[in-house]
Amino acid sequence: MSTCLSTPADTSAARAFRDRIIIRDEIDRYLRDGDFIDEARIETALKEAVNPDPARVRDILAKSLAIETLLPEETAVLLQVTDPELRREMETAALAIKHKVYDNRIVTFAPMYISSYCVNRCRYCGFSADNHRQRRRCLTMDEIRAEAAAMCGRDGHKRVMAVYGEHPMTGAEFIAESLQAIYSVEVRTRRGKTSVRRVNVNAAPLPIDDLRIVQKGGIGTFQVFQETYHRRTYAAMHPADTIKGDYDWRVTCMHRAFDAGIDDVGLGVLFGLADWKFEVMGLLMHSRELERFVNIGPHTISVPRLHPASGSDISRHTPAPFTDEDFVHALTVLRLSVPYTGLILTARESAALRDRCVGLGITQMDASTRIGVGAYSDAPVGQEIDKQQFMLGDNRTLEELICDLARRGIITSFCTAGYRCGRTGGCIMDALKTGKEGKFCKVNAVLTFREWLDDFASPEALKICEPVLQSELDAIREQLPKFYPTVKEHYDRIVAGERDLFF
Ligand code: SF4
Numbered sequence: 274m275s276t277c278l279s280t281p282a283d284t285s286a287a288r289a290f291r292d293r294i295i296i297r298d299e300i301d302r303y304l305r306d307g308d309f310i311d312e313a314r315i316e317t318a319l320k321e322a323v324n325p326d327p328a329r330v331r332d333i334l335a336k337s338l339a340i341e342t343l344l345p346e347e348t349a350v351l352l353q354v355t356d357p358e359l360r361r362e363m364e365t366a367a368l369a370i371k372h373k374v375y376d377n378r379i380v381t382f383a384p385m386y387i388s389s390y391c392v393n394r395c396r397y398c399g400f401s402a403d404n405h406r407q408r409r410r411c412l413t414m415d416e417i418r419a420e421a422a423a424m425c426g427r428d429g430h431k432r433v434m435a436v437y438g439e440h441p442m443t444g445a446e447f448i449a450e451s452l453q454a455i456y457s458v459e460v461r462t463r464r465g466k467t468s469v470r471r472v473n474v475n476a477a478p479l480p481i482d483d484l485r486i487v488q489k490g491g492i493g494t495f496q497v498f499q500e501t502y503h504r505r506t507y508a509a510m511h512p513a514d515t516i517k518g519d520y521d522w523r524v525t526c527m528h529r530a531f532d533a534g535i536d537d538v539g540l541g542v543l544f545g546l547a548d549w550k551f552e553v554m555g556l557l558m559h560s561r562e563l564e565r566f567v568n569i570g571p572h573t574i575s576v577p578r579l580h581p582a583s584g585s586d587i588s589r590h591t592p593a594p595f596t597d598e599d600f601v602h603a604l605t606v607l608r609l610s611v612p613y614t615g616l617i618l619t620a621r622e623s624a625a626l627r628d629r630c631v632g633l634g635i636t637q638m639d640a641s642t643r644i645g646v647g648a649y650s651d652a653p654v655g656q657e658i659d660k661q662q663f664m665l666g667d668n669r670t671l672e673e674l675i676c677d678l679a680r681r682g683i684i685t686s687f688c689t690a691g692y693r694c695g696r697t698g699g700c701i702m703d704a705l706k707t708g709k710e711g712k713f714c715k716v717n718a719v720l721t722f723r724e725w726l727d728d729f730a731s732p733e734a735l736k737i738c739e740p741v742l743q744s745e746l747d748a749i750r751e752q753l754p755k756f757y758p759t760v761k762e763h764y765d766r767i768v769a770g771e772r773d774l775f776f
């Protein structure tokens with residue numbers, strides 16, 4: 274049994290853990306040319322972009338539509354647009370870009386919380402070591418397998434985001450073993466069999482050697498949120514004597530990931546901590562830095578907002594208030610600024626807001642979401658604030674979300690092919706920027722959606738979803754006539770009960 278470091282009384286053990294994790298040279302080597310989150314440049318760009326000329330805004334939109342990453346000064350111009358009509362033009366361009374890069378599909382996933390033990394004391398988080406109300410748990414490998422079986426067997430999830438606090442109990446070896454445990458589960462369905470086919474990881478920054486261990490475990494996307502790019506706010510939210518209190522260790526974690534061989538990474542901030550325009554600029558600068566470093570930008574950007582959490586006053590009194598309108602504009606600007614990236618909008622937000630944001634170019638949504646540790650295999654009990662990191666806003670089941678999307682003519686995709694076919698890193702970047710990946714997206718969405726409909730959909734859902742599937746199949750016949758016969762042959766094999774076919 275590992276030592277529990279989840280309370281402040283454990284300070285000497287926590288200090289030893291911090292000293293083992295943070296390797297100064299693995300920060301300094303990436304910051305030799307200075308801080309790539311240039312606060313002065315952000316402030317100046319935002320100040321100079323107030324009241325932008327509409328002609329300049331349209332020039333920038335043309336650059337976004339050509340799938341080029343924007344400069345900070347260009348993103349600042351878009352952030353400062355207030356004219357409602359111009360904002361609508363931006364939203365239309367954002368959706369057009371999404372269709373060009375990712376086609377007419379939303380990818381679904383579900384988070385799996387593996388452990389709520391954490392040595393850090395982030396002031397907005399229910400898992401903070403300072404929160405004695407939190408009832409903590411770390412899953413065993415058997416329990417992890419049970420969670421995987423529940424997620425893929427009950428709802429039909431194929432893509433999981435495994436979430437870990439920062440703690441010696443959940444170090445690199447544990448993460449790698451837990452990934453293998455999830456992949457090992459196979460469940461019979463009414464017409465075939467299913468399994469989790471891609472496990473992304475949301476975990477703390479790790480040293481390079483530890484990241485190599487996680488990489489060998491079969492990680493999909495490695496996701497680490499900076500929470501806030503604003504240094505002063507960061508220092509106020511993360512006590513300096515914690516691992517997370519080291520801004521530079523966190524902001525360089527993706528550099529270490531690339532050097533460890535993980536070439537698929539996801540960025541994010543926790544909106545509501547600092548000024549939202551500053552955070553969008555920070556995300557852009559981080560993306561540009563990764564492009565400079567390895568020519569590979571983030572595969573995804575996540576946009577969580579601060580939500581009520583157990584034991585956290587700050588989570589109930591947002592330090593930097595952020596309206597739904599601001600949120601919509603931030604998402605639009607992100608889609609336009611880093612046009613190739615996937616945008617993840619989670620069930621923290623309400624169903625109404627998520628539905629609205631589907632029209633702005635988001636690419637991934639979770640559903641049937643449970644964020645208690647072990648919550649998928651436990652009997653459903655609703656949300657319990659002292660057993661989870663924060664409270665959710667959208668409690669739709671996967672089938673309900675899929676039907677809502679289908680009513681709007683959008684297909685749900687369970688595709689995990691890119692990662693398994695080696696379309697990651699620089700390869701996926703090129704495919705996304707040139708629109709080639711969008712073709713794979715369309716085809717694999719059709720194949721995986723057929724599979725899900727046959728295995729999991731209720732009669733009512735089938736009625737709602739079949740027309741979308743057929744119209745996507747028709748579009749493939751029209752747009753890819755030479756490829757269509759092969760696609761149709763795969764499609765028919767799935768109808769006959771074969772599983773996991775993809776391009
Ligand atoms: S935000 Fe993450 S690092 Fe901070 S206390 Fe919560 S789980 Fe730990």
